Amino acid sequence: MRENDKDTATQDDELKILFDNFEPLISSDERFIMHLQQRLDTIDLLHREIAAVRRRNRRAVGLAALAGFVAGVLTCLLLPSLISFITNSALQGPVLSLIPSGSVMILWLLPAAAALSASLGIYNLISRAAY
Amino acid sequence: MTRQQFIEQVKGTQAGFRRFLTALCCGDTQSADDLAQEAYIRAYLAFGKGDRPDNFKAWLYRIGYNLFLNCQRSEKLSVDPASLLGIAAEQRADDTFRYQHLYTALDSLPPKERMSVLLYYMEGYSTKEIAAITETTDEAVRQHLARGRRHLRNLL
Incomplete structure (x- = not known):
């Protein structure tokens, strides 16, 4: 066993010397680092662009949500007046004929429709303006 | 870690790392440099996500090893056109022979x-x-x- 240990230790030393003397010819350090810097510049640029796009999207979504909320609230507030107007005016016949009987409540979908339309409209406007 | 700190780490490790990868790639210096570049890029991206390894060098070698294995599997190790490295073909042939x-x-x-x-x-x-x-x-x-x-x- 001792002979084996000696052999292993000798082989270890020989291999260590072999690899200590290993000096392959590789390209210059400056060239390597310059190439790496160029790639890192591209990555940093991409990161900045992605962050800017995310900020623009967050702004657009926020404003769209606000516009939808305001449109929905305004429509809710104006809806009783609108129903009263339709009921008391000449439009009553044509408008009510479009609504199934007893379902005036369907008019309450108007605030939802207004909110959705306002949100989508504002989002599209802001998105297009950004580009 | 800032970009400047990362570059300082690169400067401190790149010579040994590339020498190691050259041996791992059995003398294919182009592939070794490609692997080294890719490993540093991955390390940089990981830092950007918040990774903070205790030992940068050991972590870098692990990335390099995994990349080497991936290249072996997909057989992407390339043949080196010596002129791209700025090393004369004769010099490179001598080095490979040595x-x-x-x-x-x-x-x-x-x-x-x-x-x-x-x-x-x-x-x-x-x-x-x-x-x-x-x-x-x-x-x-x-x-x-x-x-x-x-x-x-x-x-x-």
Whole structure:
């Protein structure tokens, strides 16, 4: 066993010397680092662009949500007046004929429709303006 | 870590890392440099996500090893057009000739044995550290080293 240990230790030393003397010819350090810097510049640029796009999207979504909320609230507030107007005016016949009987409540979908339309409209406007 | 701090780390590690990868790629310096570039890019991206390894060098070598294995599987290791490296073809041929026996011997080793041998004898890592880098056990590393040593003894 001792002979084996000696052999292993000798082989270890020989291999260590072999690899200590290993000096392959590789390209210059400056060239390597310059190439790496160029790639890192591209990555940093991409990161900045992605962050800017995310900020623009967050702004657009926020404003769209606000516009939808305001449109929905305004429509809710104006809806009783609108129903009263339709009921008391000449439009009553044509408008009510479009609504199934007893379902005036369907008019309450108007605030939802207004909110959705306002949100989508504002989002599209802001998105297009950004580009 | 800032970009400048990262570059300082690169400057401190790139020479040894590229030398190591050149041996791992059995003299293919173009592939070694490609792997080194890719490993540093991955490390930079990981820092950007908040990774903070305790030992940058060991972590870098693990990334390099995994990239090497991926390249082996997809056989993407490229042939080097010497002019792209700015090294004359004659110089490169001389260098390859000088280490021909070593590269041939290393090429005969399976990737795990080659990695263990290089990390142990070239970089001076302990078996425990090599096990952490190659994500295996201390016992497995010892076996790889024993086999690698035996193979190299027969060939060199």
